[in-house]
Amino acid sequence: xxxxxxxxxxxxxxxxxxxxxxxxxxAKQQEIRVLLANHPYGELLKPLIPEFEAQTGIKxxxxxxxxxxxxxxxxxxxxxxxxxVDVFMTRPLQEGLLFxxxxxxxxxxxxxxxxxxxxxxxLGRKDGVPFIVPLVIEWQVMYYRKDLFEKAGIKVPTNxxxxxxxxxxxxxxxxxxxxxxxxxxxxxxxxxxxIYNFGGNxxxxxxxxxxxxxALEGIRYYxxxxxxxxxxxIASMSWENLMPVxxxxxxxMWTDASVFLGQVVDPTKTNIxxxxxxxxxxxxGPKGDSPFIVTSWGMAMSSKSKNPDAALQFLNWATSKELAxxxxxxxxxxxxxxxxxxxxxxxxxxxxxxxxQAHAAKNGYPLDRPFMSAVGQARDLIGEVIVEAINTKGxxxxxPALATEKVKAVNELLKADGxxxxx
Amino acid sequence: MIKSxxxxxxxxxxxxxxxxxxxxxxxxxPVLYTLFVSFTDWTLTSGRPMKFAGxxxxxxxxxxxxxxxxxxxxxxxxxxxxxxxxxxxxTIALVLNREFRGKNALKFILLLPLVAxxxxxxxxxxxxxxxxxxxxxxxxxxxxxxxxxxxTASSTVLPSxxxxxxxxxxxxxxxxxxxxxxxxxxxxxxxxxxxxxxSVQTFVHITLPMVMPTILTAIILRAVDAxxxxxxxxxxxxxxxxxSSETLNILAYKFSFEYFNMGQxxxxxxxxxxxxxxxxxxxxxxxxxxxx
Numbered sequence: 001x002x003x004x005x006x007x008x009x010x011x012x013x014x015x016x017x018x019x020x021x022x023x024x025x026x027a028k029q030q031e032i033r034v035l036l037a038n039h040p041y042g043e044l045l046k047p048l049i050p051e052f053e054a055q056t057g058i059k060x061x062x063x064x065x066x067x068x069x070x071x072x073x074x075x076x077x078x079x080x081x082x083x084x085v086d087v088f089m090t091r092p093l094q095e096g097l098l099f100x101x102x103x104x105x106x107x108x109x110x111x112x113x114x115x116x117x118x119x120x121x122x123l124g125r126k127d128g129v130p131f132i133v134p135l136v137i138e139w140q141v142m143y144y145r146k147d148l149f150e151k152a153g154i155k156v157p158t159n160x161x162x163x164x165x166x167x168x169x170x171x172x173x174x175x176x177x178x179x180x181x182x183x184x185x186x187x188x189x190x191x192x193x194x195i196y197n198f199g200g201n202x203x204x205x206x207x208x209x210x211x212x213x214x215a216l217e218g219i220r221y222y223x224x225x226x227x228x229x230x231x232x233x234i235a236s237m238s239w240e241n242l243m244p245v246x247x248x249x250x251x252x253m254w255t256d257a258s259v260f261l262g263q264v265v266d267p268t269k270t271n272i273x274x275x276x277x278x279x280x281x282x283x284x285g286p287k288g289d290s291p292f293i294v295t296s297w298g299m300a301m302s303s304k305s306k307n308p309d310a311a312l313q314f315l316n317w318a319t320s321k322e323l324a325x326x327x328x329x330x331x332x333x334x335x336x337x338x339x340x341x342x343x344x345x346x347x348x349x350x351x352x353x354x355x356x357q358a359h360a361a362k363n364g365y366p367l368d369r370p371f372m373s374a375v376g377q378a379r380d381l382i383g384e385v386i387v388e389a390i391n392t393k394g395x396x397x398x399x400p401a402l403a404t405e406k407v408k409a410v411n412e413l414l415k416a417d418g419x420x421x422x423x
Numbered sequence: 424m425i426k427s428x429x430x431x432x433x434x435x436x437x438x439x440x441x442x443x444x445x446x447x448x449x450x451x452x453p454v455l456y457t458l459f460v461s462f463t464d465w466t467l468t469s470g471r472p473m474k475f476a477g478x479x480x481x482x483x484x485x486x487x488x489x490x491x492x493x494x495x496x497x498x499x500x501x502x503x504x505x506x507x508x509x510x511x512x513x514t515i516a517l518v519l520n521r522e523f524r525g526k527n528a529l530k531f532i533l534l535l536p537l538v539a540x541x542x543x544x545x546x547x548x549x550x551x552x553x554x555x556x557x558x559x560x561x562x563x564x565x566x567x568x569x570x571x572x573x574x575t576a577s578s579t580v581l582p583s584x585x586x587x588x589x590x591x592x593x594x595x596x597x598x599x600x601x602x603x604x605x606x607x608x609x610x611x612x613x614x615x616x617x618x619x620x621x622s623v624q625t626f627v628h629i630t631l632p633m634v635m636p637t638i639l640t641a642i643i644l645r646a647v648d649a650x651x652x653x654x655x656x657x658x659x660x661x662x663x664x665x666x667s668s669e670t671l672n673i674l675a676y677k678f679s680f681e682y683f684n685m686g687q688x689x690x691x692x693x694x695x696x697x698x699x700x701x702x703x704x705x706x707x708x709x710x711x712x713x714x715x
Contacts, residue, residue: 075680101470102467184663184665232572232575233574233575234575237575245556250555373468373469373470376677377682383665387665416468417469417470418470
């Protein structure tokens with residue numbers, strides 16, 4: 001009797017297991033899995049996905065993740081060979097090289113790239129094959145309080161000397177004159193424009209050079225500004241800490257990525273009326289006027305996709321001209337040239353923001369971090385130099401030695417990954 | 424009934440089989456796999472397949488100044504937080520062991536930190552700690568005291584994090600010790616009373632020795648957990664400012680998911696595994712001394 005029961009149990013259980021597979025098989029609806037970032041563009045896509053499903057009959061299963069978790073999830077899935085992802089949002093400068101090198105991106109040779117700035121496509125290309133569709137751009141701007149400038153009777157700074165003077169004049173009554181990211185690795189992208197404007201760089205021909213006198217001068221200047229005029233605890237602040245301080249009215253100037261304007265002026269989040277918030281281009285330095293302007297987000301296909309045709313169809317839709325215009329109208333600066341030429345867009349977008357984009361597009365530099373596979377570790381190493389500069393208000397005597405030590409460490413990383421020197 | 428057939432003969436193996444498989448797949452396998460990876464040079468950034476490297480990853484990690492700092496911080500955090508929790512927790516348990524009005528309400532309130540999600544706790548404490556717009560510096564300024572950088576200054580970040588851990592986990596020690604106190608027999612107290620012992624003497628010579636095994640159990644449980652603390656540190660500081668709150672777990676996380684250096688990350692984790700193991704064995708030994 002027991003045996004009969006046991007056999008019955010097994011049979012009935014396996015029935016349940018296999019029945020599920022059987023019931024799905026005849027439908028044969030195409031399905032793809034899409035990973036989106038918790039980014040305004042991901043938010044824009046989500047409610048529109050049912051339209052795509054209705055048009056094409058392709059079922060889209062999407063997930064939304066915070067940016068660093070997205071990188072981790074993709075990396076873990078791809079590295080273990082267990083990925084079922086078809087299309088995903090990707091950060092070309094952070095993970096592009098890593099993913100290209102490991103062969104995780106699918107080829108996009110069939111995609112039409114004619115509407116994109118050539119340089120932005122180039123970063124995601126290897127041996128002539130493109131792998132990343134540029135999606136969103138960002139560049140460095142300076143958010144500032146018009147009312148505080150007016151009260152103090154000073155003009156918006158256009159160079160670094162004026163910037164320092166303004167920061168000094170505006171630091172009073174519990175308000176910090178100047179803020180920018182100070183938290184080591186997070187600060188690497190924001191200090192980049194300062195280093196460029198002093199004539200320095202992170203890498204030259206894939207060799208670390210951020211211990212050059214020019215780069216060090218930029219790092220010292222940044223440290224002096226933040227150490228003297230930054231909010232308390234600046235050396236551990238990233239944008240998510242600086243934004244509430246600015247919104248609470250405790251910060252007069254804040255340099256960070258252009259993408260935050262929408263949140264900065266959002267009346268439900270800020271105490272400051274939108275008319276008192278201005279956006280200006282980053283002041284020029286003694287040797288340059290090159291704020292970074294980068295492709296912060298792109299979209300790509302997985303090389304392991306079991307449904308490449310459906311995946312490409314989704315990619316074409318999600319990066320279409322129409323959606324790019326929708327993105328622009330939602331204050332998301334898109335990569336497509338046609339989106340910037342659109343009349344409705346130009347009429348509706350913040351005029352100051354458009355001006356800073358025009359300046360950055362003309363003069364800017366297309367990288368905001370060392371472009372290498374081990375960028376995560378390199379950012380931590382450079383971050384140590386930045387934090388030392390901030391903690392000593394730019395006066396550290398051991399800064400050159402520290403920078404040289406970190407340059408050596410970054411070069412070691414480049415060598416270990418076979419990227420040192422040349423291409 | 425005649426015992427026959429495969430099922431009947433092997434029932435004693437078959438029934439625990441699912442549990443055994445579960446343990447093997449979800450507990451033993453990851454540990455062994457981590458051990459295996461720790462002997463390779465596997466990095467994702469190089470794009471090369473993994474290669475056996477012997478003790479290479481261990482040697483590289485030992486030579487990394489951040490590693491030794493992280494070991495020190497892990498112990499500093501654990502010992503500081505758990506000692507404070509043990510003292511506070513036992514004190515609270517002794518207070519709660521008496522009868523007074525509102526005792527149950529107090530017990531209920533004490534339970535609340537235990538059920539809170541660590542990441543949410545971290546975010547809320549970060550709001551309190553914020554040096555410019557946070558509540559704690561406001562309170563300090565009202566009393567005319569100097570302001571602190573809390574989690575944003577490298578000198579105060581670990582104590583600030585310990586404070587969060589203490590806030591959250593002291594109640595757990597209280598509850599365990601309270602259960603231990605409730606189980607004590609009354610006889611020694613009665614004899615002590617007859618002999619005219621003072622309340623301090625009763626506490627030092629009777630209560631404390633009798634409840635000590637329970638306190639040590641609570642300490643082991645807490646310390647093993649504290650050595651592995653990850654969530655509040657990651658949520659509140661991510662190991663910063665600089666590296667000044669980077670414990671072993673945070674360091675291993677960074678090496679694996681930010682640097683993609685799986686070999687070295689695994690060797691850090693194997694090291695942490697042995698620390699936790701040795702620590703538990705040590706405290707278990709001490710506990711046995713009290714049981715005699």
